[in-house]
Amino acid sequence: MTGLIALALGLGSAFAFQPIALWPLMPLAFVGLCELIARAPGLRRALLIGWMFGLGQFVVGLNWIATAFTFQAAMPAWLGWVAVVLLSLYLAIYPMLAAGLAWRFGRDRPLALVLALAGGWAITEWLRATMFTGFAWNPVGVVLADTPWLNVSTFLGTYGLSMLVALAAAAIWLLARHQWKAGLL
Numbered sequence: 488m489t490g491l492i493a494l495a496l497g498l499g500s501a502f503a504f505q506p507i508a509l510w511p512l513m514p515l516a517f518v519g520l521c522e523l524i525a526r527a528p529g530l531r532r533a534l535l536i537g538w539m540f541g542l543g544q545f546v547v548g549l550n551w552i553a554t555a556f557t558f559q560a561a562m563p564a565w566l567g568w569v570a571v572v573l574l575s576l577y578l579a580i581y582p583m584l585a586a587g588l589a590w591r592f593g594r595d596r597p598l599a600l601v602l603a604l605a606g607g608w609a610i611t612e613w614l615r616a617t618m619f620t621g622f623a624w625n626p627v628g629v630v631l632a633d634t635p636w637l638n639v640s641t642f643l644g645t646y647g648l649s650m651l652v653a654l655a656a657a658a659i660w661l662l663a664r665h666q667w668k669a670g671l672l
Contacts, residue, residue, distance in 0.1 A: 489523050493536040496520055497543025497582075503630040504548050510630040516540075517604075517656030518663070524589050525600055537586020541579030546571060548625045549578075578622065581611040597666055601657030609650040627652050 500516030502509050520540055527533040549571050556567025585607035593600025608627065616623035628648025631637055640648050 489526070489532065490535050490539045493520065493523055493539035494543040496523075497540035497545075498547050499543075500540075501544045501547030501625075504625055505629075505632075508630075508633055510634060513627060513630045513652055514656035514659065516544075517653055518660045520586070521589075521601060521604065521657060521660040524586050524604065525593075525597065527590055527594075530587060530590055533590030534583050534587045537589075538579045538583035540586070541582030542575050544582070544625075545575035545578045549575060574622075578615065578620070581615045582608070585611045597661060597664060601654070601661065605650045605653035605657060608653050609646040612649050613646050 496516045496519045500513050503511070503513035503516075520536070523536045523540075524533050527536055552574070553564075553567030553571045556562055556570065557564045585604060588607035589600050589604035592603040612626045616626070626645050626649050628640070628645050628651065630652065631640075631648050636648070636651070639651065643651065
């Protein structure tokens with residue numbers, strides 16, 4: 488059941504990206520992701536949660552690939568959706584790794600969990616974009632493009648903005664758990 492919830496959170500989070508641009512959905516999805524990771528009984532479950540979240544986010548966020556296939560005369564349009572799903576199945580490994588790191592370092596310490604998730608998310612986005620796939624599409628930080636927070640990217644960069652989104656969600660999650668000091672920190 489937690490895997491399906493994580494998938495739904497990932498699907499919902501993708502609507503934070505353009506063209507829908509409901510940016511508050513991303514931090515809210517991360518709040519749910521933090522809770523699911525914190526409740527995971529083991530590393531395997533935490534990895535599954537991260538993978539399902541990533542799968543949902545990428546399947547919706549990469550739908551433009553399927554649309555691009557409709558303009559290729561020599562390829563059937565349905566093949567575009569096959570490409571989106573297969574690519575998403577692979578790319579979801581990166582959120583899976585971030586969730587696994589968060590669980591490993593923070594399974595009993597909520598502050599460590601959120602710091603590991605935020606840092607792990609930014610690092611895995613960078614790895615996805617530079618070292619292993621070269622596929623930099625939809626880093627979480629771009630949801631802040633239409634907000635005043637975009638100016639912070641001058642100092643933090645794209646992946647720093649992703650970490651900022653995760654940390655904002657972490658603060659909300661910690662405050663909801665009545666961890667006032669950690670949440671305000």
